[in-house]
Amino acid sequence: MSEEEKMTSLPLLGEPAPDFIATTTHGELRLSDFRDMWLILFSHPADFTPVCTTEFIGFAEIYPELEKRNVALLGLSIDSVFSHIAWVRNVEEKMGVKIPFPIIADLNMEVAKKYGMIHPGQSSTETVRTVFVIDPKGILRLMLYYPLENGRNMDEILRIIDALQTSEEKHVATPANWRPGDKVIVPPPKTQEAAEARVKEAGIECKDWYFCKKDL
Amino acid sequence: MPCIDESGNLTESATALLKALIDNSLTSKEISSKIGVPIFKVRSSIRELVEAELLVEVGEKYEITDKGLSFT
Missing domain, CATH: 3.40.30.10 (Glutaredoxin)
Known part of the structure; x- marks a missing residue:
């Protein structure tokens, strides 16, 4: 090199x-x-x-x-x-x-x-x-x-630490501008069957099968 | 060296670390909690104090040596 x-x-x-x-x-x-x-x-x-x-x-x-x-x-x-x-x-x-x-x-x-x-x-x-x-x-x-x-921006550094640690501990993703206390992203289903089940799942908020959020 | 100065004297933080081990051997995490110093700094100090033969590693714990006791 x-x-x-x-x-x-x-x-x-x-x-x-x-x-x-x-x-x-x-x-x-x-x-x-x-x-x-x-x-x-x-x-x-x-x-x-x-x-x-x-x-x-x-x-x-x-x-x-x-x-x-x-x-x-x-x-x-x-x-x-x-x-x-x-x-x-x-x-x-x-x-x-x-x-x-x-x-x-x-x-x-x-x-x-x-x-x-x-x-x-x-x-x-x-x-x-x-x-x-x-x-x-x-x-x-x-x-x-x-x-x-x-x-x-120190605020962003703290924010991303919170997001990284939340993803690590809870196995979720975080949306744009996420802050602790906000809803998190539920990982999208990987099969058609799971996609159909996801939209009927209780306790989560779905715009569509691939775009669902939930409270932690 | 941060633990031992050019005159051979121990720094305040190194002395506190050695004193934490007078009564019993501890792991690096236990030392960190006992003296309120971040674990990374404890690990770095332990390396120097072991090299200076003021501490010895016994399993996962550290014990103060006779030479170490003479500094406390």
């Missing part, structure tokens, strides 16, 4: 997340350290930049809600651990927000390349804004990619 191919290779949903051993602001961490819990691995372009600072404040704000959901946060950028430490101290001093989660110092871009975080069309020296959700078994469940210019 050429160097450029390595930089643009992407992990795939439903497959084991690429393994790593990384230097972080909380010491050496490995992907396996996060087994039995959900992990949000996210990258930002660089320390001491304004959009990233707003995002870190945003991630710190949702951190307690993530903890309640058994979700860990792990940041990453191609900066040194000293830069990360200086930046989080600066954010606490100037913005009054303590950053409670670790940040990978990925100076050799090893983790960034494994996760396809470097998009040369945007920058070959910075990671774009990515979000990877990895489940307690180490399987990659979600990927989001944002450009350098636009910060992420």
